[in-house]
Structure formats: C-alpha cells, structure tokens
Amino acid sequence: MPAEPTNDDNPIEEILLTGFPNPERIGCLPRDIIEALGQKKIPRDNPAWRHIWNCSPCFRDFKVIRDRRLAEVERKQQKQRLFRLTAVMAAGLAIAASLAYVFVGLAKKPANIEAVIVPIDLTNTGITRGSADLSNEQPLASLPRAPVELRITLPRLSKNGNYMVGILKSKSEDAAVALGSVITRQTADSRSLVLTLRLDLSAAENGRYYLATRLLEPGEDPAYYYPVLITSK
Numbered sequence: 001m002p003a004e005p006t007n008d009d010n011p012i013e014e015i016l017l018t019g020f021p022n023p024e025r026i027g028c029l030p031r032d033i034i035e036a037l038g039q040k041k042i043p044r045d046n047p048a049w050r051h052i053w054n055c056s057p058c059f060r061d062f063k064v065i066r067d068r069r070l071a072e073v074e075r076k077q078q079k080q081r082l083f084r085l086t087a088v089m090a091a092g093l094a095i096a097a098s099l100a101y102v103f104v105g106l107a108k109k110p111a112n113i114e115a116v117i118v119p120i121d122l123t124n125t126g127i128t129r130g131s132a133d134l135s136n137e138q139p140l141a142s143l144p145r146a147p148v149e150l151r152i153t154l155p156r157l158s159k160n161g162n163y164m165v166g167i168l169k170s171k172s173e174d175a176a177v178a179l180g181s182v183i184t185r186q187t188a189d190s191r192s193l194v195l196t197l198r199l200d201l202s203a204a205e206n207g208r209y210y211l212a213t214r215l216l217e218p219g220e221d222p223a224y225y226y227p228v229l230i231t232s233k
C-alpha cells in the first residue's frame with residue numbers, strides 16, 4: 001500500500017479509518033512517530049507504515065497530520081499560481097507600455113538594439129528550489145547591463161513546454177528585474193532542451209541576482225533558482 005493515500009473520497013481511506021479498531025491502543029505508535037509519518041519524514045520501507053495501515057486509531061491521527069500538511073502544500077501552490085498570473089500580467093503590461101512608447105514617437109533608440117548573447121549551460125547543474133540557501137554558491141554566469149539573449153541549456157531530464165524565465169533580485173520577494181516566457185526547443189543532437197529568449201537588463205544595478213526558471217504547466221513544481229552576476233557592460 002502506498003505511503004500517501006489519496007483523499008477523503010477514496011473508499012480505501014474509509015476502510016482504514018474504521019476497519020481496524022484498536023480501542024485499547026495495543027502496540028500503537030508514539031506521537032512523534034505518527035507526526036513524522038504525517039510529515040513524510042520517514043522512509044516508505046519503515047515498519048511503522050505497516051502499523052498505520054492496520055490500526056484505525058493511529059491512521060486517524062496520521063490522517064489529521066497528513067491532511068494539514070497537504071493543505072499547506074496547496075496553500076503554497078496557490079500562492080505560486082498567483083505569482084505566476086501576476087508575472088504574466090506584468091509582462092503583458094510591460095509589452096503594452098513598450099508598444100505605446102514606440103507608437104507615440106517617444107523612443108530615442110533604434111528599434112533593433114543588438115543583444116549580447118549569453119550562453120548558460122545547466123546540463124549538469126543540480127536544480128535548486130526556492131527554500132535552498134544559494135548565498136555562498138558561485139554565480140553560474142555574468143550578465144551585462146544591456147539587452148541580452150539568453151541561451152539556456154536546461155538540466156538533464158527537464159520537461160518540454162512553456163517556461164517562465166526571470167532575473168530576480170530576491171527569491172523571497174520574487175522581485176523580478178526582467179521576465180519573459182519561451183517554449184523549449186531541442187538541440188541538434190536531441191539530447192538537451194534549450195530556452196532562447198531576450199531580456200533587457202539595462203536598468204538593473206550591478207550585483208548578485210538569481211536566474212529563475214519555471215515550467216508553466218498546472219501541477220508543476222515551483223521555480224528553480226541559479227545564482228548569476230550582473231555587471232557593467
């Protein structure tokens with residue numbers, strides 16, 4: 001039996017809640033073990049799981065802890081979805097503002113500014129989620145304060161699809177200085193996935209930033225972060 005029963009509508013859970021009465025709580029697990037099981041901190045091959053599936057009182061305690069954890073996961077996912085929606089809306093507003101700037105004749109620079117091509121190879125780089133501390137990690141790339149064309153080779157086993165790519169000053173605040181979306185393409189040898197997009201870093205200050213990538217598909221993981229450095233052109 002899996003270590004993560006599905007939901008309240010699953011008849012298996014109803015059986016586990018009532019089908020194994022143990023009113024005297026004989027052989028029941030300590031509270032800290034049940035808490036660890038509910039938080040998925042104990043490997044699935046641990047014998048404690050077998051007791052959970054054969055003791056309705058322990059399963060009931062476990063289910064309360066597990067459901068609380070899943071509700072917190074859902075809350076975080078909703079927050080991520082809200083951020084993603086906000087990011088897309090912000091990108092749309094930025095594009096609209098740029099078009100308006102051009103059409104009213106206020107643009108002072110040529111329409112086609114040559115971008116600096118910056119390759120970033122993440123093939124053998126471990127993906128790092130938002131909770132990890134990257135403050136001591138060496139930057140993976142140096143980006144100029146100018147329009148850039150990023151050519152990002154994604155880590156192995158990455159999925160095809162539409163990705164959000166951003167340069168963030170702070171992971172905790174999701175403070176994007178540049179943001180865009182692009183669909184993956186395969187390299188000539190079909191061994192890697194590549195993201196190619198243009199971002200304008202002209203207004204960014206010198207310093208340490210995070211390159212963030214996120215697959216824009218329902219139910220996918222949050223963004224992954226890689227340290228980068230922005231310097232004067």
